Every structure is written in C-alpha cells, then in structure tokens.
Amino acid sequence: MSAAGRPQAAASEERPVTLTVLAERKAAGEPVVMVTAYDYPSALIADQAGVDLVLVGDSAANVVLGYDSTIPVSVDELLVLTKAVRRGLRRALLVADLPFGSYEASDLEAVHTAQRFVKEGGADAVKLERGGTSIDRARAIVAAGIPVVGHLGLTPQAATALGGYRVQGRSADQAEQLLADALALQNAGCFAIVFEAVPAAVTELITSRLDCLTIGIGAGSSTDGQVLVWHDLLGITQGSLAKFVRTFADVHTETLRGVTAYADAVRAREFPAAEHTYAIPADELADLTTRLARLTRPA
Numbered sequence: 173m174s175a176a177g178r179p180q181a182a183a184s185e186e187r188p189v190t191l192t193v194l195a196e197r198k199a200a201g202e203p204v205v206m207v208t209a210y211d212y213p214s215a216l217i218a219d220q221a222g223v224d225l226v227l228v229g230d231s232a233a234n235v236v237l238g239y240d241s242t243i244p245v246s247v248d249e250l251l252v253l254t255k256a257v258r259r260g261l262r263r264a265l266l267v268a269d270l271p272f273g274s275y276e277a278s279d280l281e282a283v284h285t286a287q288r289f290v291k292e293g294g295a296d297a298v299k300l301e302r303g304g305t306s307i308d309r310a311r312a313i314v315a316a317g318i319p320v321v322g323h324l325g326l327t328p329q330a331a332t333a334l335g336g337y338r339v340q341g342r343s344a345d346q347a348e349q350l351l352a353d354a355l356a357l358q359n360a361g362c363f364a365i366v367f368e369a370v371p372a373a374v375t376e377l378i379t380s381r382l383d384c385l386t387i388g389i390g391a392g393s394s395t396d397g398q399v400l401v402w403h404d405l406l407g408i409t410q411g412s413l414a415k416f417v418r419t420f421a422d423v424h425t426e427t428l429r430g431v432t433a434y435a436d437a438v439r440a441r442e443f444p445a446a447e448h449t450y451a452i453p454a455d456e457l458a459d460l461t462t463r464l465a466r467l468t469r470p471a
C-alpha cells in the first residue's frame with residue numbers, strides 16, 4: 173500500500189487511468205466506462221472488471237443510506253464511503269460527488285470541500301452539479317489543482333427546482349442553455365461532463381461541440397462514455413427504475429435466495445454443521461466439564 177492507501181499494481185498490470193489516458197480514449201473513439209461504487213468489495217470488482225472511472229455518487233443517499241433524495245447526505249457520510257472505495261481501487265480513476273450544500277455558497281467552501289475529498293477520501297477528482305454558480309466553483313477547484321467533472325441535465329440536487337426527476341433539454345431554449353453551460357464548464361477546466369436524462373439528439377449536438385469528455389446516463393449513445401448506478405445495473409435497487417437503466421444481473425433475487433436459505437438452515441438446525449464447528453478432544457472436554465460444574469455463581 174502507498175501512503176494514500178492505493179493497493180500497489182503488479183508490474184504486469186495495465187497502467188492506472190489518468191486524465192491523459194482518458195483523453196487518448198476520446199481521441200481514439202473508444203468508449204469510457206464509469207460506474208458508481210460505495211464500498212470496498214464493489215471497488216475491487218469494478219477494478220477487476222476494467223472500469224475506467226469509479227464514482228462515489230451522492231446517489232449513495234438513496235441506494236446505500238435509504239434517504240428519499242440526495243439532499244440530506246453529508247460530506248462526512250460520503251467520505252466514509254470514498255475512503256472504502258479508495259482502498260479497493262488500483263487502476264480506475266476515483267471521482268467523488270460533492271453533496272448538496274457542501275460547495276455552492278462560495279469558491280472557498282467549494283475548494284475546501286474538494287480538498288477534503290482528495291486529502292481525506294483519496295479521490296482523484298470531484299464532481300459537482302449544474303451550470304450557473306457551479307461554473308465559478310468548478311474553476312476555483314481546478315485552480316486549486318483538483319480535476320473536476322461537471323454534471324448537467326437532470327441534476328438530482330436541484331430536482332425540486334426542475335419539477336422532479338424528469339428529462340431535461342427538450343426545448344430549443346433548454347438545449348441552448350445546456351450547451352452554454354457545457355461550454356462554460358469546459359472553459360472553467362472540467363475534464364469531463366456528465367449529461368443525465370437528456371434527449372439523445374441534443375446530447376449528440378452538444379458532444380460534437382465539446383473537447384472535454386462527455387459521459388451519459390440517459391443521454392443516448394453519442395457520448396464518450398456511460399455511467400450507471402451500481403445497484404441499478406446489478407438489479408439490487410427495489411421499486412421503479414429510471415427509463416435509462418438496463419439491468420445486467422439479478423443480484424436482488426440471488427441475495428434474497430441466499431439469506432432465505434441461511435434463515436431456513438438455522439431454523440432447521442442444519443447450520444452450523446460439524447465442519448463449521450470448533451471441537452476439543454474428549455479428555456479435555458471431560459476435565460473442562462468437571463471444572464465448570466464446580467464453579468459456583470458469585471455471591
């Protein structure tokens with residue numbers, strides 16, 4: 173382990189993902205893969221699967237912590253998860269979401285929070301939502317030497333202002349604003365921008381105007397990369413899923429089967445069996461039984 177806690181990659185293994193590597197991918201037209209992760213075992217798997225970018229999303233609020241939106245999750249809560257993911261990654265680039273209320277008020281606040289995610293959490297980059305004042309915040313964080321990812325379209329931290337979790341950028345006015353925000357975020361120094369729930373045709377027009385990486389979630393196939401929430405793509409999320417989710421595994425069913433089988437085995441006294449049990453030799457047991465029988469309750 174290095175001081176930052178990154179497991180050392182074997183010499184034979186692929187080089188770590190850097191901003192340079194990502195720019196090369198874009199230039200070569202090779203899609204970039206991003207996934208969220210919130211803990212150590214998931215980070216190990218994401219890295220083993222060859223994912224390029226791992227996002228500790230503020231979606232942790234919903235999928236890990238059980239809040240009903242991303243608004244309540246705190247920096248301290250996300251830092252715990254970021255540190256755990258850091259310990260599991262050796263190749264993928266680690267991006268941490270800045271949660272609602274941790275960066276909007278001033279450049280100073282934004283830089284301070286971003287530094288915590290890098291210094292304490294071990295993040296390589298941070299992500300913030302929206303255009304507007306976030307453009308200045310992005311510029312300030314980049315100026316402090318921390319790579320920044322933007323996030324436009326459906327920005328869940330602003331869901332109330334957007335009228336709920338709905339598709340963004342449908343009208344010409346909205347699409348124009350989206351492009352203006354994207355160009356401004358790029359100009360502020362963002363190396364990538366996430367587009368969420370934007371019509372494919374609009375994303376395509378915007379992507380063609382940008383030099384930085386575009387990463388889509390519900391934004392069609394023209395972006396340089398895609399991102400999905402871990403629990404959604406693995407079939408862990410219960411209840412309704414957004415239109416943009418494809419479920420690639422059924423982990424819920426398999427997990428329910430496993431926990432139910434465990435409960436059934438305990439109730440049937442099938443578990444634990446002899447092979448799960450620590451035994452001692454019969455003579456030692458006899459001695460131990462005698463001594464325990466002699467032991468009286470304290471007065």
Ligand SMILES: Nc1nc(=O)c2c([nH]1)NC[C@@H]1CN(c3ccc(C(=O)N[C@@H](CCC(=O)O)C(=O)O)cc3)CN21
Binds near residue numbers: 235339401403415416
């Ligand atoms: N599990 C999970 N996955 C996510 O992608 C995600 C979270 N949680 N939590 C934070 C935000 C919230 N997100 C959401 C939440 C709901 C919709 C949704 O229900 N969309 C509908 C409505 C579309 C419309 O009416 O325009 C859909 O059918 O896609 C989309 C994104 C994305 N993020």
Ligand SMILES: CC(C)C(=O)C(=O)O
Binds near residue numbers: 389
């Ligand atoms: C869905 C991605 C882009 C995100 O911001 C999150 O998981 O919080």
Ligand SMILES: [Mg+2]
Binds near residue numbers: 229230231269
């Ligand atoms: Mg997020």
